[in-house]
Every structure is written in C-alpha cells, then in structure tokens.
Amino acid sequence: xxxxxxxxxxxxxxQTGGPGITLRDVGIGFAGYxxxxxxDLYIEDGEFLCLIGPSGCGKSTxxxxxxxxxxxxxxxxxLGGGExxxxxxxxxxxxxxxxxxFDWLTVRQNVAxxxxxxxxxxxxxxxxxxxxxxxxxxxxxxxxxxxxxxxGMRQRVQIARVLANQPRVVLMDEPFGALDAQTREVMQRExxxxxxxxxxxxxxVTHDIDEAILLADRVAVMTAGPxxxxxxxxxxxxxxxxxxxxxxxxxxxxxxxxxIGEEVRASLRAQGADVDGAAA
Amino acid sequence: xxxxxGDAARRTDTRIRPRAKAAARGLRATALTLLTLAIGVGVWExxxxxxxxxxxxxxxxxxxxxxxxxxxxxxxxxxxxxxxxILLGWGLGVVVGAPVGILMGRVTAIRRLLDPYxxxxxxxxxxxxxxxxxxxxxxxxxxxxVLIFYTSVFIVTINTIAGVLAIDExxxxxxxxxxxxxxxxxxxxxxxxxxxxxxxxxxxxxGNSFLTIVSAEIVAADTGIGALIWQSRNYGRVDWIFxxxxxxGLLGFTCDRLIRIVxxxxxxxxxxxx
Numbered sequence: 001x002x003x004x005x006x007x008x009x010x011x012x013x014x015q016t017g018g019p020g021i022t023l024r025d026v027g028i029g030f031a032g033y034x035x036x037x038x039x040d041l042y043i044e045d046g047e048f049l050c051l052i053g054p055s056g057c058g059k060s061t062x063x064x065x066x067x068x069x070x071x072x073x074x075x076x077x078x079l080g081g082g083e084x085x086x087x088x089x090x091x092x093x094x095x096x097x098x099x100x101x102f103d104w105l106t107v108r109q110n111v112a113x114x115x116x117x118x119x120x121x122x123x124x125x126x127x128x129x130x131x132x133x134x135x136x137x138x139x140x141x142x143x144x145x146x147x148x149x150x151x152g153m154r155q156r157v158q159i160a161r162v163l164a165n166q167p168r169v170v171l172m173d174e175p176f177g178a179l180d181a182q183t184r185e186v187m188q189r190e191x192x193x194x195x196x197x198x199x200x201x202x203x204x205v206t207h208d209i210d211e212a213i214l215l216a217d218r219v220a221v222m223t224a225g226p227x228x229x230x231x232x233x234x235x236x237x238x239x240x241x242x243x244x245x246x247x248x249x250x251x252x253x254x255x256x257x258x259x260i261g262e263e264v265r266a267s268l269r270a271q272g273a274d275v276d277g278a279a280a
Numbered sequence: 281x282x283x284x285x286g287d288a289a290r291r292t293d294t295r296i297r298p299r300a301k302a303a304a305r306g307l308r309a310t311a312l313t314l315l316t317l318a319i320g321v322g323v324w325e326x327x328x329x330x331x332x333x334x335x336x337x338x339x340x341x342x343x344x345x346x347x348x349x350x351x352x353x354x355x356x357x358x359x360x361x362x363x364x365x366i367l368l369g370w371g372l373g374v375v376v377g378a379p380v381g382i383l384m385g386r387v388t389a390i391r392r393l394l395d396p397y398x399x400x401x402x403x404x405x406x407x408x409x410x411x412x413x414x415x416x417x418x419x420x421x422x423x424x425x426v427l428i429f430y431t432s433v434f435i436v437t438i439n440t441i442a443g444v445l446a447i448d449e450x451x452x453x454x455x456x457x458x459x460x461x462x463x464x465x466x467x468x469x470x471x472x473x474x475x476x477x478x479x480x481x482x483x484x485x486x487g488n489s490f491l492t493i494v495s496a497e498i499v500a501a502d503t504g505i506g507a508l509i510w511q512s513r514n515y516g517r518v519d520w521i522f523x524x525x526x527x528x529g530l531l532g533f534t535c536d537r538l539i540r541i542v543x544x545x546x547x548x549x550x551x552x553x554x
Contacts, residue, residue: 069453089459100450104472104550114458117468145549158454165458 019045019080020201021066021169027074027227028061035061037227038075041220045168048195048202050212052256053222053231054264059205062222063173066203067093079169089114092162096174098154101146107133107157108142114165132160135194152183159191163198172204176211188214192241209256213249214242221259224267232259337519342526345519354508359527361503365421365496366489366535369428373485377433378478381440382470391441402434407495414499424496424504431492432485436478443477444470475550479543483536490532505531 021043028036035058043049051059064070065077068086077084079091092114094100102110111129120128133139136156146154155175162170175191176184188211195202195215206212212219213236220233234255238248265275321339328338337345349355384391406427417423447470455469497506505524512520543552 067453067457069456087453087456089457091457093454093457095450095454097448097450099448100454102451102455102469102472104475113455113460113468117455117459117461117464147551161454161458 019168020047021203022078023066023075024078025075026062026065026072026077028058028065028070028072034227035225036065036072037229039228039230041230041233043201043203045201046199048204048215048217050216050219051203051205051222052207052209052212052219052260053228054224054260054267055207056225056267057222057263058225058228059207059222060173062228063093063171063203063205066169067091067171089118089165090167091169091171092165092167094155094158094162094170094172094175096177098146098151098158098178101154101157101161103146106143106145107138107149110146110157111161111164113161128164129160132164135163135198136160136190150183151179152187155179155187156190159194163194163200167200169201169203172202174205174207177206177208184211189241191215196240209253209260210244212256213238213252214244219252219256221256221263224263224270231263333518335518337522341519342522345517345523346527349508349520349523354503355523355527357503358505358508358524359531361501361507362493362497362505362528363531363535365424365504366428366486366493369425369430370432370482370485370489372425372429373432373489374436374478374482376429377436377481377485378440378474380433381437381478381481382444382466382474384437385441385444385474386466386470398434398437401430402438405495406431406492407498410495410498413496419499424493424501427496428489428492431488435484435488436481439477439481439484440474443474446477447473472550475547476552479539479547479552483539486535486539487532490528490535494528 021041023039023041026036026039026041027034039062051062053059061070065072066079066084068084068088068091079088084091102113105113108129111132112125115125115128129142130139133142136159138153138156138160141149141153146157149157158175176187179187192215204212204215216236218233218235221231222228223231234252236242236252238246238252242249244250268275325338328336328341333341346355349358380394384394409427409430413423413427417426451469451473452465455465460468493504494506494509497504498510501507501510505528509521509524512518512524
C-alpha cells in the first residue's frame with residue numbers, strides 16, 4: 001500500500017520506434033498564432049493518458065492533430081509505424097459536442113456507421129452493435145434517435161460508436177465536459193469499467209483534475225498557451241477503481257492543482273490581470 | 281369500493297380535462313380563421329359594390345364565373361395545365377438545385393466557379409426572359425417549364441449551400457474518423473444533414489413558381505391560369521380575372537400544404553420542421 005503514496009514524476013521524453021503514439025517536436029499554429037509549440041510525448045500501446053491544462057492552452061488542438069483533423073506546422077505525429085496525415089479509422093474520436101452524432105440515424109445505426117462504411121455484412125454489423133450497446137448499457141435504446149436521449153446517454157452512444165469500429169487509439173475531447181456533475185461522475189466510473197474490459201490506447205483531454213486521476217495511467221499537464229508545452233507528467237500507480245480518499249490520490253491531486261494553478265496564474269498575468277496582488 | 285370508484289373517476293377527470301381544453305383551443309382557432317375569412321369576403325363584397333362590375337367582380341360573380349368555366353371545362357384544363365408546368369419546372373429545379381448546392385457547398389473550386397453566375401442570375405426576374413424563352417424553346421410547353429425551372433433552381437441551390445455550410449464540423453470529422461471516404465461523407469452525412477434546408481428551398485421555389493407562372497403564360501399559351509387571366513382581358517371579363525387570381529392563390533396554398541404534409545411525414549427524422 002505504501003507504494004501508492006509514490007507519485008512518480010516522469011519526463012515526457014519521446015522514444016523512437018515501436019507502436020503507440022509518438023509526438024516529436026509537434027507545433028500547431030494558425031494565422032500567425034502558435035497555439036502549441038514543440039511537444040515531445042510518447043504514449044504507450046494500451047496506455048490511458050490524460051492531457052490536462054488551463055482552458056485555451058491548446059490541449060484540444062493537440063488532440064485534433066492526433067486525430068488528423070489539423071496538420072501540425074512543425075514536427076511529426078506518428079501512430080504505430082506511420083505518420084498521421086489525415087483522419088483514420090484506427091484512431092476513433094469522441095467529441096465533447098453531441099452534435100457529432102448523426103441525428104437522422106437511430107442509436108443502432110449510429111453505432112453501425114463505422115462497420116457499414118467498411119462494408120461489413122449486415123448480420124455481423126448487428127452482432128457488433130449489440131455487443132457495444134450492451135457494453136455501454138444502451139441496448140434498450142437501440143431504436144431511439146439521438147434527439148430523444150439525455151446528454152449522458154448520447155455520450156454513451158458516441159463511445160459505443162467509436163469502440164464498434166475497433167480502433168487502436170481512442171481520442172476523447174472533454175467527452176463529459178457538458179454533462180451535469182452527477183451524470184459526469186457516473187460516466188467516469190463507467191468509462192473506467194469499459195476501459196478495464198476493453199483496453200485500448202486512450203488520449204483523454206480534460207480540465208477536471210479528479211477526472212484525470214480517476215481515469216489515467218499517466219497525467220500530462222500542459223503549460224498555458226501560446227506555444228503550449230508539456231509542463232510535467234505523472235504516472236498514476238493507484239489501483240482501479242480509484243478511491244478519492246486514498247493517500248496517493250490526495251497527494252497527486254495536490255500536485256496537479258499546484259501545477260495547473262501556476263499555469264492559470266501565468267495565463268492571467270499574460271492577459272494583464274493582477275493575480276499575485278489579489279492573492280496576497 | 282366507493283373510494284376506489286371515486287379515485288378512478290378523479291383520474292379520468294384529470295385525463296379528460298386537458299383534452300377538452302385542447303379541443304376548445306382548436307375550436308377557437310377555427311372560429312378565428314372563419315371570422316377573418318368572412319371579414320375578407322365582406323370587404324371584397326363592399327369594394328366590388330362600390331366600384332361596380334366593370335372594375336371589380338363581387339364574390340358571387342366570381343363564383344358564378346367559376347361555375348361557368350368549370351362547366352365548359354376551361355377551368356379544369358387551366359388548373360391542370362398550370363399545375364403540370366409548375367410541378368415539372370419546380371421538380372427539375374429541386375432535382376438540379378440540390379445536388380449543385382451540395383457540390384458547391386463541399387467543393388470550394390466549384391463554388392468559386394459557379395457563384396458569380398448564381399449571384400448574377402438570381403436578380404433577373406423570369407419575366408425578363410419570357411421573349412427569349414419563346415424564341416429559344418418555342419411556343420410549346422418547354423419554354424414555360426424552362427421559366428419555372430429558372431425561377432426555382434437558384435433559390436434551391438442557395439438554400440442547399442447554406443445548409444451544407446451549417447453542418448457541424450464535428451459531424452464531418454466523426455464520419456471521417458469512422459472511416460467514411462469523401463464520397464461516403466457526401467451521401468451519408470452531407471445530404472441527410474442538409475435535407476431541412478433543401479425543403480425550405482423547395483418551399484420558397486414553389487412560391488416563386490406561382491409568381492412566375494402568369495408571366496410564363498403571357499404569350500402563346502392557350503390553356504393555364506395565367507393564360508386565362510391574360511385572355512380575359514381581351515374579352516373584358518373582370519370576373520374571369522378575379523376567378524384566375526383566386527384559383528391561383530388557392531392552388532399555391534394547397535401545393536405548399538402538400539409539401540409540408542409530405543415533408544413532415546417522410547422527412548421528420550432529418551429534422552424537417554414545418
């Protein structure tokens with residue numbers, strides 16, 4: 001149990017080769033604004049990584065680059081052996097906005113979308129859909145439309161839809177950010193359970209410290225933008241499901257709060273706010 | 281027992297009350313519609329009486345003209361001819377306008393190529409093309425259908441483009457990352473997501489078609505409501521003109537209603553609200 005107290009601080013040094021995701025000196029900018037500058041990060045196969053940072057720091061932008069929606073203007077993103085050049089079914093994305101669901105399709109049809117695009121036979125599609133709807137506990141709602149579901153249920157559909165495509169990597173962009181506190185907590189526990197039964201590489205963007213500790217194998221903290229970098233990264237060696245009262249949890253929480261607080265103050269100071277005076 | 285019976289009675293009572301309320305609301309709405317129609321006919325009657333039959337036909341005279349022309353078959357033929365032209369021209373406008381709009385919305389190069397022409401022609405009213413249409417397409421049906429097509433196609437295209445551009449980026453991204461290629465994104469995401477805008481465009485185009493049919497039938501049409509209105513001038517039959525106008529309005533109203541009913545029935549899952 002004592003080992004749980006150890007909060008290991010690891011360096012975000014990129015390793016070369018191997019599967020997993022390798023970010024090498026990745027910078028992303030548009031129209032003269034460099035949102036992300038020079039990120040080196042290696043995400044192991046089967047690892048659950050949480051990217052956390054002050055709002056507007058570019059963590060979602062970085063995720064969009066991993067997904068292939070945004071091209072970095074510097075460095076490279078490699079998934080497995082190959083460079084990411086565009087969206088890829090190997091890399092599923094769960095979006096914060098439930099607008100990402102296809103409103104004119106039923107829950108079943110939404111989940112079947114990936115297999116259907118690949119030309120999987122109908123009978124097999126049905127099996128896949130049943131399996132993943134069962135996994136997220138939505139079998140009873142299979143024939144409903146997204147508009148008839150609650151926010152939490154819609155995010156379950158998004159998760160099932162991505163997993164039904166059996167991607168190697170799942171990218172999640174604040175998927176529970178728009179949910180109410182109670183639903184969010186349930187969804188975090190659910191995701192933890194799903195991930196334990198269905199291990200895949202996950203990169204999860206959030207600004208919620210508890211969410212990060214609850215879910216992650218490793219938490220990477222980003223600095224405030226512009227030209228955001230990885231400030232620090234912590235391995236979370238706590239047994240799952242995680243207990244908020246455990247000593248390791250509390251210690252890690254304190255460290256992350258300090259790290260992120262520093263960055264939030266830095267970004268406010270950059271905007272001209274008298275943070276230190278107010279704090280004193 | 282009595283308690284249970286009372287309970288049941290109370291329950292039915294609460295269940296019936298909202299329905300009764302809704303019925304009362306419906307009745308009031310119908311009454312208001314009837315009232316405003318009655319006032320409209322009353323004002324019409326008054327104006328017709330004031331100006332006399334040389335300038336305006338009264339409701340009764342219009343109805344008589346309707347019976348007269350219905351009996352000799354003119355009215356039915358006119359309605360059929362105009363409706364046929366409108367449905368054909370409008371249908372072509374939607375069938376061409378929607379895919380063109382989708383392509384323009386998705387492919388920037390196509391948008392750049394076609395945009396100047398759309399922005400140019402949409403300001404030129406179909407009546408300006410009536411003579412050219414007859415010279416180019418003859419005095420038969422083609423010239424009229426072409427004019428209705430012309431008045432429909434741009435508005436459908438423009439609405440469809442707006443619909444394509446309004447699609448949430450995350451939908452397109454989700455589809456792409458689930459493995460849909462460009463062509464699949466087009467028919468599995470862009471088309472269904474744009475349906476409400478296409479329907480709006482189609483409804484506006486239907487309105488335009490009715491505005492255009494009278495000009496399309498100005499020259500060289502022997503049947504049609506527009507033709508009826510133009511020919512009545514030669515006979516000095518104000519009542520026929522009134523009849524043509526009333527029939528045109530009723531026909532337009534009916535067509536729009538039909539679009540709305542069909543769209544609500546078949547396209548509800550695409551988010552069409554009518």
